[in-house]
Amino acid sequence: MDLANLSAFIAVAETGSFSRAGERLHLTQPAVSKRIAALESQLDVRLFDRLGREVGLTEAGRALLPRAYRIIHELDDTRRALTNLQGQISGRLTLATSHHIGLHRLPPVLRRFTHAHPAVTLDIRFLDSEVAYDEVLHGRLELAIITLAPQTLGPLRAVPIWDDPLDLVAAIDHPLARRENVRLRDVACHPAVLPGDATFTHRIVSGLFESTGLSLDVSMTTNYLETIRMMISIGLAWGVLPRTMLDDQLCALRLPGMNLSRRLGYVVHTERTLSNAARAMMRLLEEDTGGLHDPLPRR
Template identity: 30%
Template sequence: MDLIQLKLFVDVARSKSFSRAARANYITQPSVSLRIKQLEDELGVRLFDRTARQVQLTPEGHALISEAEKIMEQCNHFAEYVSMLKGSPSGDIRIATIPSVGMYHLGEYLKRFLNLYPNIHFNLQYRNSGVIYDLLAAKKIDAGLVAYPEKRTGLDVNVFAEEPLVLAVNRQHPLSAKKTVSLNDLEGQDFISFEENIPTGAAIDKILKQHSIKVNYVMTNNNIDAIKHAVEAGLGMAIVPALTVEQERKLKTLAVIKIKENIPPRPIALLAAETTASIPLNLFKEVLIGTQENKN
């Protein structure tokens, strides 16, 4: 038994595919199959049930996978620790982020992090919040970036930013000349919002209901760019996170207006498992928190 066999065992179990595990490790699928067969022969148990369409862990495989994952985590941590001792941290971070955070918040943090730690490989993917929680539970990512974080068992939540919500309207809209608006000004207006299953959309809907404001929903979408384009086209107004319309405000393609009422800002958080984080992930947390503290 060797570490390569254990890593392939973990990779196949997580991806449920010999071919995906092969691509992730830059080897051929037959090589993966051979390594797994050698491991099974040495252990004296079958680890996977293989069919033409899917790969699933056997009961024995289920019993062993968590131990194999622990061994691989310890090996990765050991390599990361050695790189720290040498003064040049290395390793990998897998992070999933919701689009509005990844596109409008993450850039400056990521630039600073990669400048400080050029030998750490950063794998970034865009997902919605629900998928991010699922990926964390399945250990397919190391951390997630979401808005309005949920407290879930086994998750460590670090809120590192709070973003004001503002009103965005077309430049020809009657409200466009105002510097501030009251939520009462939205009564009966055509309105564009995030879908209800998006936490930001749910929070905006809650704010309107708390203030007894009824709007005419003409469109919902889970993509901030689609919402902005609809507002620019004059289809309706939208309440959005301030940073997502900063460029439009500067270019004067949208009127961005502050809301008079003291509505809660949008919290943005880094989610990770409560268990011991990798050295690269801890370094990334330090950059997030340190950059934000320097702003305050």
């Protein structure tokens, strides 16, 4: 089975489009179609239903997809293991990060990494933390630098790098900002703008309210914290932001006894052979923790 054809099959299955698969693989759409046709000919089955512009997996395609992932991942794993034996820190490192971490936490680390390891090509994908977590879980990414889940279960390993204190925030002229003593039930009476309810940050906030028997009045959701900051600053709602994002247009609501925080760090798959480049990135990240975390064991 031709691996190039198999990679094209995975790309079409994931994107739902021959043209988008071509963009991902840096191929023309006819070249992608030719590879899929060759694979279908090899296997003597139809892998995709083509209904106008819609592309969907057939029953045979759905059966092939998990097997295709295993074949590609096994080959990648073998390549990394052999490259690691040479001790080289080179090749392509594909990692994901959230927009917030990519803008506010990663630049110094990436600068040191690129200076120290110029032979590595960085492929950085900006994804929601929950999506990146899933990509690592299914072996499509080596490393994700994200907001960590409240609990991470095997086969993933999460290493916290930064503590990220969160504040309930309102515009400086919001009714909540003008109160001397703000309680959580006062906040619950006003609409909020928060990240989507599937995000780890939303779960932290909703858990706080649920623990006291209060419900959230969420009027808007967006996963871009810069957009949330703008909506809060013009008085549309209160929200929750990392303390590092507060400015003179915002007022942190100091509630007695309340300390909200989330952990930012990296996630890897413990059953995957990591490249030397990924390990080098992990070491740089862990320098920010003072070396408190043991490195991932070699495989």
